[in-house]
């Protein structure tokens with residue numbers, strides 16, 4: 491029997507962009523979405539975002555499995571769209587990080 495090193499499949503959370511095991515993602519997702527709503531509600535109006543949508547990827551590989559790569563890529567893109575650019579330096583952050591960042595990010599030509 492050939493020995494194959496198989497990495498356990500991981501699923502990217504479409505909300506936070508972190509990777510989870512196929513079992514823990516179903517536990518994590520509702521919690522992550524709840525947390526997302528809590529955080530979103532605390533943000534100033536201009537930083538609030540529309541609720542992230544779970545990407546619909548229906549690609550099935552030849553072996554009959556979901557195409558995890560396509561799914562994860564879509565989820566990652568979705569998580570990235572949650573990032574907000576800093577209006578000073580243009581770097582992107584999660585809104586809660588942006589607030590922290592903007593305390594120290596000052597325009598160069600400040601008064």
Ligand SMILES: [Zn+2]
Pocket residue numbers: 503504505506507508518519522
């Ligand atoms: Zn998450």
Ligand SMILES: [Zn+2]
Pocket residue numbers: 576577578579580581591592595
């Ligand atoms: Zn900045």
